[in-house]
Amino acid sequence: MNHETHPASTVTFVKKKLEGYRLSRRELLSKGLGLGSSFLVGSGFIAASSATWAMEVKSLSPEVMATLVQMARDVYPHDRFGDELYALAVKGHDDKASEDAEFKAMLEAGVESLDTQARAQGHANYLSVGWESDRVALLKSMEQSEFFQTIRGGLVVGLYNQEAVWKLLGYEGSSFEKGGYLDRGFDDVNWL
Amino acid sequence: MTAPFELKDDSVVVIIGTGAGGGTLANELAQKGIDVVALEAGGRHLPPDYINDEWASFGQLAWTDMRTTSGSWRVAKDFANLPAWIVKAVGGSTVHWAGASLRIQDHEFRAQSEYGNVDGANLLDWPLTLQDLEPYYDKAENKLGVTRTNGIPGLPGNNNFKIMKAGADKLGYKNCHTGRMAINSEPRDGRASCRQLGFCFQGCKMGAKWSSAYTEIPQGEATGHLEVRPNAHVQMIEHDSDGKVSAVVYVDGDGNQQRQSARAVCVAGNSIESPRMLLNSASSMFPDGLANSSGQVGRNYMRHMTGSVYASFENPVHMYRGTTMAGIITDESRHDPARGFVGGFEMETLSIGVPFMAAFINPGAWGREFAATMDMYENLAGMWIVGEDMPQESNRITLSEEKDQHGMPAANVHFDDHPNDVAMRNYAYQQGKALYDSVGATQTHPTPPYPSTHNLGTNRMSANASDGVVNSFGQSHDISNLFISDGSQFTTGAAENPTLTIVTLAIRQADHIAELMTSKAI
Numbered sequence: 025m026n027h028e029t030h031p032a033s034t035v036t037f038v039k040k041k042l043e044g045y046r047l048s049r050r051e052l053l054s055k056g057l058g059l060g061s062s063f064l065v066g067s068g069f070i071a072a073s074s075a076t077w078a079m080e081v082k083s084l085s086p087e088v089m090a091t092l093v094q095m096a097r098d099v100y101p102h103d104r105f106g107d108e109l110y111a112l113a114v115k116g117h118d119d120k121a122s123e124d125a126e127f128k129a130m131l132e133a134g135v136e137s138l139d140t141q142a143r144a145q146g147h148a149n150y151l152s153v154g155w156e157s158d159r160v161a162l163l164k165s166m167e168q169s170e171f172f173q174t175i176r177g178g179l180v181v182g183l184y185n186q187e188a189v190w191k192l193l194g195y196e197g198s199s200f201e202k203g204g205y206l207d208r209g210f211d212d213v214n215w216l
Numbered sequence: 217m218t219a220p221f222e223l224k225d226d227s228v229v230v231i232i233g234t235g236a237g238g239g240t241l242a243n244e245l246a247q248k249g250i251d252v253v254a255l256e257a258g259g260r261h262l263p264p265d266y267i268n269d270e271w272a273s274f275g276q277l278a279w280t281d282m283r284t285t286s287g288s289w290r291v292a293k294d295f296a297n298l299p300a301w302i303v304k305a306v307g308g309s310t311v312h313w314a315g316a317s318l319r320i321q322d323h324e325f326r327a328q329s330e331y332g333n334v335d336g337a338n339l340l341d342w343p344l345t346l347q348d349l350e351p352y353y354d355k356a357e358n359k360l361g362v363t364r365t366n367g368i369p370g371l372p373g374n375n376n377f378k379i380m381k382a383g384a385d386k387l388g389y390k391n392c393h394t395g396r397m398a399i400n401s402e403p404r405d406g407r408a409s410c411r412q413l414g415f416c417f418q419g420c421k422m423g424a425k426w427s428s429a430y431t432e433i434p435q436g437e438a439t440g441h442l443e444v445r446p447n448a449h450v451q452m453i454e455h456d457s458d459g460k461v462s463a464v465v466y467v468d469g470d471g472n473q474q475r476q477s478a479r480a481v482c483v484a485g486n487s488i489e490s491p492r493m494l495l496n497s498a499s500s501m502f503p504d505g506l507a508n509s510s511g512q513v514g515r516n517y518m519r520h521m522t523g524s525v526y527a528s529f530e531n532p533v534h535m536y537r538g539t540t541m542a543g544i545i546t547d548e549s550r551h552d553p554a555r556g557f558v559g560g561f562e563m564e565t566l567s568i569g570v571p572f573m574a575a576f577i578n579p580g581a582w583g584r585e586f587a588a589t590m591d592m593y594e595n596l597a598g599m600w601i602v603g604e605d606m607p608q609e610s611n612r613i614t615l616s617e618e619k620d621q622h623g624m625p626a627a628n629v630h631f632d633d634h635p636n637d638v639a640m641r642n643y644a645y646q647q648g649k650a651l652y653d654s655v656g657a658t659q660t661h662p663t664p665p666y667p668s669t670h671n672l673g674t675n676r677m678s679a680n681a682s683d684g685v686v687n688s689f690g691q692s693h694d695i696s697n698l699f700i701s702d703g704s705q706f707t708t709g710a711a712e713n714p715t716l717t718i719v720t721l722a723i724r725q726a727d728h729i730a731e732l733m734t735s736k737a738i
Contacts, residue, residue, distance in 0.1 A: 099582045102591060160583065176582050184574035184590070185271055194594025195536060195570040198268035200421045204411030205374075205537035213375040215531045216382045216655060 062107060063090040063151065070111070077108040079115065083122035084131065091135045091150050092117060092175065098159045099176050100183055104192050113182035114175070134171025138162060219443045221253050226477035228253045229729065230464045231484060232450050232493065235308020236718040237702035238484030239428025240359075242444070243436035244726030250733065251441050253476055254433075255448040255466055257485070258304035261311065262430055266419030270571040273418035277311055279304040282626040283488065284616040289631040290664050294579035299629035301667040302486055306446050307429025309486065309669070310715065311419045314541035315397040315426070316564060317362040318712035319353050322346040323551055324559070324604065327708040330551055331558040336634055337606035338516055342707040343679040343688040349720055356720040360398035360426040361405060370394045371401045371410060374538030376565040379529075379597040383651035384545050391546040395564070398426035398715075399539060405431070412538035414567070448474075451624050452497040453481055453698070459501055461698045467622045480729065480738050482690075484701035484722075487517065487671035491613045491704060492627040494675070507675070507685050507692040507700075514614060516607035516676055517629065518709040519668035521637045524566060525648030526577065526598040527657035528589075533597045535567040541600070548647065549603075549711045557639040560711045561603025563648065568598075576666050589661060597652065601644035602670070604711045606634035613674050670714050675704040689728040690721060697738040701725060
């Protein structure tokens with residue numbers, strides 16, 4: 025498998041178990057603020073509240089990034105997928121925002137619009153809307169926007185082109201280096 | 217042994233494109249000792265280079281130069297700049313084809329006579345018959361090493377096939393097997409046998425599947441009579457004061473414009489690029505483009521009635537293990553208007569990996585329903601339905617407002633389904649669903665057509681010059697030394713995957729061109 029060909033898998037910013045951060049959950053909590061129930065944000069990073077992973081953010085604010093991660097899960101909700109897979113799936117937007125001010129502004133305006141709608145319904149922001157169905161209703165109302173379509177379209181590749189996602193979905197991918205599937209179950213269905 | 221020919225050498229036959237049509241024609245002519253320059257827009261990629269990863273391979277092989285779309289087909293909305301999924305590389309789309317090698321049926325060559333008048337359809341009989349083509353089909357099947365011909369055994373069936381076969385038996389279909397495939401079931405012609413890699417669409421790393429990239433092209437080059445120029449992007453075809461084509465202008469890999477003189481020109485750039493080149497070659501003598509006195513250049517664009525049916529089961533299927541197109545049901549390919557449409561369709565297993573499933577199962581969709589389907593990936597079986605679509609004059613390739621990277625007008629692809637296409641697709645979806653339901657599917661998903669892989673008909677052959685662009689040999693009605701050598705010469709689409717017929721026509725055309733050259737007719 026050629027890793028260079030996987031944009032997502034070349035990203036090493038998501039550190040499961042906080043490798044490279046060496047922060048305990050307590051330390052993390054002391055450095056970050058809770059956002060919604062899932063995320064902690066601090067200066068230049070977002071992390072899982074469970075402290076199982078953290079990701080650096082270089083251009084977008086951690087709050088914006090955390091919103092994108094939540095939004096990614098709400099757009100393609102797979103309950104077996106950890107948040108880090110969604111974080112990886114939207115990481116590219118932070119990279120692009122660092123090179124494209126217009127793109128960055130579009131993302132920020134999109135998140136602001138989501139938060140504004142959330143506030144109109146009595147929430148602090150999108151991330152603090154507790155139920156998926158309520159967040160999805162907010163997304164539905166902006167389904168045709170450039171912001172939504174950029175995030176959704178990016179996820180089709182950003183999320184589903186990750187090898188970790190393939191494994192979770194039972195897709196084994198390339199077989200050439202293993203001699204193909206000829207001796208590895210190409211005709212093993214026995215339940216018919 | 218690559219033969220280098222001078223740009224000013226006007227004795228060479230110039231072939232544009234190296235796929236099923238161009239690649240075969242190049243080799244066939246070279247074997248006869250005829251000097252050929254083959255201009256290929258893409259680069260040269262061989263099995264060791266192929267990437268068994270859907271998006272990475274797409275980046276390596278797919279034609280992604282600017283194209284635009286219009287019409288009511290869903291592709292225009294979901295993939296506005298990707299009307300077709302075809303290859304830009306030496307070997308053309310034979311690098312990524314699935315290998316299904318079916319002869320067009322006798323009655324399908326007489327679509328107008330057999331189907332009668334269909335409102336809105338520009339049907340026409342082919343100017344040749346199955347009997348005319350049979351000797352060439354024989355040669356093509358031998359060349360490609362098609363399973364279930366020439367004593368070549370069929371391929372073993374994978375999981376996706378086993379489910380199709382069980383359902384076919386339940387439904388009473390009589391003709392379900394692992395296909396006539398140009399994939400070696402045993403070593404042949406110096407190429408290995410299939411190891412069921414599961415990436416036929418990404419280029420066969422075993423070389424078990426026939427592709428002109430590593431068969432016709434090197435065989436032709438070995439004769440010393442064929443020079444292939446990769447990364448040669450044709451802009452236009454020029455003609456002399458007698459109205460004969462005389463040269464081909466292209467941009468080479470370094471971005472320099474070149475002009476290759478030619479004794480004859482054979483256009484084989486696929487049904488989108490071939491008419492585009494003719495239209496982009498308009499001159500004062502041919503103001504509507506070359507070979508276009510009929511006004512049919514670019515018209516009657518066909519893409520086959522297609523769609524897919526994916527079905528979820530309680531247990532794993534792992535449909536992606538093994539050949540992409542692992543089996544076929546041919547029962548529905550007959551012409552039987554009692555079903556509510558003319559023409560017929562084939563049912564062929566198909567699998568795509570997680571990355572492409574996400575892109576194609578329901579483009580634009582999101583939310584729990586979409587995710588639930590993806591969550592079932594491991595338990596999905598799938599089939600492609602591929603049938604005859606109606607030629608319509610208004611479905612056509614025109615020159616777009618957009619330009620390509622070299623400043624030439626890009627192609628716009630306009631397509632609307634004909635009511636016959638819609639009726640056939642809906643029937644085929646129902647049959648696909650019934651098949652999977654009969655073996656315990658828990659859910660089935662009618663899946664819309666992908667960007668077109670079978671692009672046909674835009675320079676069609678006709679008996680009368682007023683009805684089409686070329687004669688039964690692919691020779692222009694208007695310009696005797698200009699030939700069309702790809703699927704754009706198809707008069708109608710038929711139900712079958714087109715590659716075998718494109719190869720067959722190219723073998724026949726090579727004989728004809730050689731005769732014309734011998735008799736100094738061209």
